[in-house]
Amino acid sequence: MTAPYSYDLRQKVINAIELDGIPKTEASQVFHVSRNTINLWLQRKEHTGDFLPKPNRPPGHSH
Structure with missing residues (x-):
C-alpha cells in the first residue's frame, strides 16, 4: 500500500x-497530484473541516 500524501x-x-x-486542473499539474485526489481532499475538508x-489500517481482522 502506498503512503498517503x-x-x-x-x-x-x-x-x-x-x-x-x-x-x-492547473494545481494538479503544478503539484503532480490527480484532479480526483484534489476533489477528495476538498470533499473531506467540507465534511470534516480538515x-x-x-488512518492506515492493514486489511484483516483484529485478534
Missing part, C-alpha cells in the same frame, strides 16, 4: 486553490 503538500494544494484562485489522511 503529506499534510504539508495537501495544505499547499488546497491553499493554492482556495486562497490564490488557481484552477484545480483534509487529514484516513
Whole structure:
C-alpha cells in the first residue's frame, strides 16, 4: 500500500486553490497530484473541516 500524501503538500494544494484562485486542473499539474485526489481532499475538508489522511489500517481482522 502506498503512503498517503503529506499534510504539508495537501495544505499547499488546497491553499493554492482556495486562497490564490488557481484552477484545480492547473494545481494538479503544478503539484503532480490527480484532479480526483484534489476533489477528495476538498470533499473531506467540507465534511470534516480538515483534509487529514484516513488512518492506515492493514486489511484483516483484529485478534
